[in-house]
Amino acid sequence: MKRQRWAALAASKRTPEGEVAYSLYLYDTATGGADYVSQAAARLPELLQDARKALDCPHGCDAACQGCVLTHDTQYHLEDLDRHRALELLSDAFLNGLALPAELRAFGSYSQLEMEPLILALNREGQRLAVTELRVYLGGETQEWEPLAWRLRGELIRWSQNGASVRLIASSVTLEGLNASQRDELAALIAYTGAELWQSTPSGSDLPLILELGAADKRVRWAAQAISALVPRPTWGGGEQGGPFVRMKETQPLAPLPEAWRRVVPADLRQIAPGLVAFSITHELDGSSATFGERVWTHLAKQVPSLAERLHGGEPLESVSYTDRYLRSPLVLLLLHEWLQGLRAYPGGLTPSTQVRVETATLDRWGVESPRLLFHDWRESDDRRQVANQWFQETWPGFSWHEAMARDLPHARELTMRWHDGECWVFRLDQGLGYWRIAPRTHAEFPFEHDVARQITNLREANVGIEPLNAGYPTYWYCGRRESCSV
Numbered sequence: 001m002k003r004q005r006w007a008a009l010a011a012s013k014r015t016p017e018g019e020v021a022y023s024l025y026l027y028d029t030a031t032g033g034a035d036y037v038s039q040a041a042a043r044l045p046e047l048l049q050d051a052r053k054a055l056d057c058p059h060g061c062d063a064a065c066q067g068c069v070l071t072h073d074t075q076y077h078l079e080d081l082d083r084h085r086a087l088e089l090l091s092d093a094f095l096n097g098l099a100l101p102a103e104l105r106a107f108g109s110y111s112q113l114e115m116e117p118l119i120l121a122l123n124r125e126g127q128r129l130a131v132t133e134l135r136v137y138l139g140g141e142t143q144e145w146e147p148l149a150w151r152l153r154g155e156l157i158r159w160s161q162n163g164a165s166v167r168l169i170a171s172s173v174t175l176e177g178l179n180a181s182q183r184d185e186l187a188a189l190i191a192y193t194g195a196e197l198w199q200s201t202p203s204g205s206d207l208p209l210i211l212e213l214g215a216a217d218k219r220v221r222w223a224a225q226a227i228s229a230l231v232p233r234p235t236w237g238g239g240e241q242g243g244p245f246v247r248m249k250e251t252q253p254l255a256p257l258p259e260a261w262r263r264v265v266p267a268d269l270r271q272i273a274p275g276l277v278a279f280s281i282t283h284e285l286d287g288s289s290a291t292f293g294e295r296v297w298t299h300l301a302k303q304v305p306s307l308a309e310r311l312h313g314g315e316p317l318e319s320v321s322y323t324d325r326y327l328r329s330p331l332v333l334l335l336l337h338e339w340l341q342g343l344r345a346y347p348g349g350l351t352p353s354t355q356v357r358v359e360t361a362t363l364d365r366w367g368v369e370s371p372r373l374l375f376h377d378w379r380e381s382d383d384r385r386q387v388a389n390q391w392f393q394e395t396w397p398g399f400s401w402h403e404a405m406a407r408d409l410p411h412a413r414e415l416t417m418r419w420h421d422g423e424c425w426v427f428r429l430d431q432g433l434g435y436w437r438i439a440p441r442t443h444a445e446f447p448f449e450h451d452v453a454r455q456i457t458n459l460r461e462a463n464v465g466i467e468p469l470n471a472g473y474p475t476y477w478y479c480g481r482r483e484s485c486s487v
Helices: 041-055 075-080 083-089 092-096 118-126 153-161 172-176 180-193 289-303 305-311 330-345 381-393 452-461
Strands: 006-014 020-028 133-138 165-171 196-200 209-214 219-224 245-250 262-264 277-281 317-323 355-361 400-404 413-419 424-429 436-438 465-468 475-482
Touching (some): 118 245, 330 452, 355 381, 381 400
Parallel strands (some): 355 400
Antiparallel strands (some): 133 209, 413 424
8 A cells, every 4th residue: 555545634523422532534545536545444553553653753853844744745734743642642552452462363473353344354355366265154152043134145145146156164063053944044045145055063263263265376264253253143244243353364275175064955954843834935926916915825725725624614713923023124014914914815814803913023224225115124113113003903903013122033934823713823934025026127116204104005005016036946834733822
C-alpha cells in the first residue's frame, strides 16, 4: 500500500453517554475508489506501529516539522498537528496491547489477528488467490445449528459456481448430535450449494480451525477462539460467538483430506421416524397462491389414504397448531393461511370453532435494506403480529399467535392436528413453506410502509404464482398418526 493512494480524516462525535470520541476515516484518493484502503483493516497493528515511528522526529521538534508529520497533505492543518499528543495515544502500553496474546497464536508466530468479519476476510483473500478449494469446519452445540439460515449459505453457492471445491467438515460426534430436522436442513444445504459434506474424526486442538482457503501453491487458514464459532447460524463469522479469529498465510497447498474421513451425501442424513410416511415434493404444488391449500391437501390425501379417510369423516378438528421459527415474510404467512384454508373444504377439517395456534421466533434484523416485496422479511414485529392475528381471526376467532426466542423453539417445522376423539396427526416439513418462491416476472410488491389494514388487504387479495426456490432438490414431508399430542 502506497501512502499517496489513500488518505485519512479525523472526526469527533459524542457517544450515547455524552462523551467526546474520535474516529479515524481512511479512504481511497482515486476517483471512485480503487479498494486500496480495504487492506488497512487487516494490517492495522502494523500501520499503527509505522505511525509511531513517524512521530519520532529526528530533529526533536516541538510539534511538527518536515522531518516528521508535516507533509504536502498535512500542511493545511498545521494548527492541528502535535506529534507529542499523538505519542501519548500511541504509547508502548497501547501498541503492546495490539500484540496477539499467546493463547490466540493458533499457528504459532505466524498467527495474525483477523480484523474483519469472516465473510469479508474470505472474499478479501479470495481476490488474491486462484482458489481451488474452500473448507469450512462445523461444530459447537448442535442445538444451536440453523443450516438453512446460515449467513454463509449464499457465499457457498457463489464459491461453487466459480469453480471452487466447497467442503463442509464436521466430526462424527457432531453429526450424530443433530436432530432429524437439522439433518434434513443440512441435506438441503449441501444440495443447494453444491458443497460436499465430510465426516471427520474429533480434533483435540485448543483453538478450532474454522476456515481454509487453498490455491495451487498457497493457502490461508483461520482459527477461532472457541468452538461456538463453528455453529452454522445467521450470526456466523461476526465474532459475537467464538471470536476473535486469527489467520495464517502459507506458500503451500492445502493438505489432502485424511483417508479416515468419510463423505456424507444427502440421503445419508435423512431419517424417517417410525410410523411416519415420507414423500418428496418439487413441482406438485406449483400454481396460484390462492389455491395452494387445495393442492396441498389433495396431494396429501393421495399420498396417505388413511388421512383422506379421516378428513372426509364427519367430525371436524378440535385444534391445529403450527410451529416454525421462520415465519418472517408476508409470502410465507400467505402460504400458511392458504394451507389452513384448504382444510375448510373437508367435513373432518377446520371450522370457525377450531382452535388454531401458530408459534414462531421473534424477528431479528440482520440487514439494513428496507423491505419492498412480498417475499421480503418484515422489519416491524408489531406489524407482523397484528397482521397475523387480525387476518387469521377473521376465519378462526380462536386463533392465537405466539413468539419466542429461536433457541427456545423446536427446530422442526411442524403442523399438528387433533380431533375431538383424541386422534392426532403430525406433518413435518424439512424446509417449511420457505421452499417456495414467487414465479419470475410476477409483480409482487407489498405495502410494508402502510398500516396493518392495508397490509391485510394486500394479502387477502394476493394471487401470485409460486414454484420451488430450487427445483433441483425436493422438499421432504413426513406425516403420520401420533399416539398423543398437545396443541
